[in-house]
Amino acid sequence: MLADEAGLLPTEIQISIVYSLSDYLVPSFAEIEGGGYGRGDDHQQEAYPMSAATDFGQLVQLIQAARGLEAGGYYGLAKLLWALAYSAEVKASNAAGIPRSAALDMSLLDIINNLKADGTDAAVIGALEKGLQAVREDRTVPYVDIPDVYVSRTKGEIFVGEPPELTDSHEHNLALREFKGIWYFESMSPSDVLEALKSNPATIQKEMADLSPDQLLIAPAHSEWNMHQLLWHLMSAQDLLAERVNLMLTQDNPNLESKATWAQKDQSNMSTGDVLEHYLDSRHKVIDQLRALPSSDWWRTGWHDEFGKQTVLSQATYFARHEVSHMPQFAQIIQTVEG
Numbered sequence: 001m002l003a004d005e006a007g008l009l010p011t012e013i014q015i016s017i018v019y020s021l022s023d024y025l026v027p028s029f030a031e032i033e034g035g036g037y038g039r040g041d042d043h044q045q046e047a048y049p050m051s052a053a054t055d056f057g058q059l060v061q062l063i064q065a066a067r068g069l070e071a072g073g074y075y076g077l078a079k080l081l082w083a084l085a086y087s088a089e090v091k092a093s094n095a096a097g098i099p100r101s102a103a104l105d106m107s108l109l110d111i112i113n114n115l116k117a118d119g120t121d122a123a124v125i126g127a128l129e130k131g132l133q134a135v136r137e138d139r140t141v142p143y144v145d146i147p148d149v150y151v152s153r154t155k156g157e158i159f160v161g162e163p164p165e166l167t168d169s170h171e172h173n174l175a176l177r178e179f180k181g182i183w184y185f186e187s188m189s190p191s192d193v194l195e196a197l198k199s200n201p202a203t204i205q206k207e208m209a210d211l212s213p214d215q216l217l218i219a220p221a222h223s224e225w226n227m228h229q230l231l232w233h234l235m236s237a238q239d240l241l242a243e244r245v246n247l248m249l250t251q252d253n254p255n256l257e258s259k260a261t262w263a264q265k266d267q268s269n270m271s272t273g274d275v276l277e278h279y280l281d282s283r284h285k286v287i288d289q290l291r292a293l294p295s296s297d298w299w300r301t302g303w304h305d306e307f308g309k310q311t312v313l314s315q316a317t318y319f320a321r322h323e324v325s326h327m328p329q330f331a332q333i334i335q336t337v338e339g
Contacts, residue, residue: 196320
């Protein structure tokens with residue numbers, strides 16, 4: 001298949017598109033039910049414009065090559081080019097700085113204004129404005145305000161909410177790329193989820209093994225979590241997983257209320273040892289419960305006020321991946337303790 005048959009744009013047009021989006025390629029580390037990088041902390045970095053034209057030229061080249069390889073059926077090499085493109089995006093945004101608080105507000109407002117000037121679809125603008133208001137009020141962005149989001153793989157058209165069966169360019173909705181709320185939802189099989197839920201606690205225990213009671217209370221910096229607080233957060237997340245699994249297994253499509261576990265404070269005066277014991281006990285019970293499930297029960301559903309339709313599998317996947325997202329924090333704390 002020729003490149004233009006796959007919907008590829010001329011190089012100069014693609015480069016201009018990437019340049020116009022350069023201010024929008026800064027990802028957020030915010031987690032609604034995560035922690036450490038969640039909203040409300042004091043980690044702020046100044047956002048600088050991404051100025052290296054060659055970086056964007058290289059990014060476009062990687063994406064062009066990936067799409068050309070897909071058009072020719074060379075999928076094994078295409079996936080590596082897509083991975084290189086994503087790597088370039090992450091590195092460029094790191095170099096530019098991740099905006100937080102006032103800087104993030106200014107960045108979002110600038111994005112919205114630029115998109116309006118470019119004639120972006122009103123549904124996209126409306127969703128962005130509702131999302132910005134939620135950020136300003138420090139609350140969850142409801143699913144009703146920003147439902148599922150899809151993008152055409154050949155034309156770049158964005159659909160907020162359920163797309164038509166066939167787009168104006170005659171793409172089937174199954175061919176569109178779907179964007180989830182966060183990468184924790186990237187698919188895992190039930191067996192892989194069970195293995196992660198089983199092995200993660202051992203990794204966490206190993207990280208904590210050589211720390212004294214005093215060292216457990218040392219934080220890398222002001223407003224960052226120490227080891228006790230990090231473990232408390234993981235225990236709270238584990239309790240939330242257990243609660244939601246029980247709800248979905250005992251009720252038909254229950255409401256899975258969003259809870260900001262990253263903002264919960266330890267008011268029980270539990271020792272770190274007690275927190276760890278509670279976490280491990282809850283985890284063992286959930287694993288036993290999930291192992292005993294008939295295969296059909298992994299697909300029992302619930303409704304989350306931010307993420308929409310959920311299943312036992314999607315929630316178990318979410319929390320398994322969320323947990324490992326905190327591993328760099330364990331390393332940062334240990335590095336601080338060791339001086």
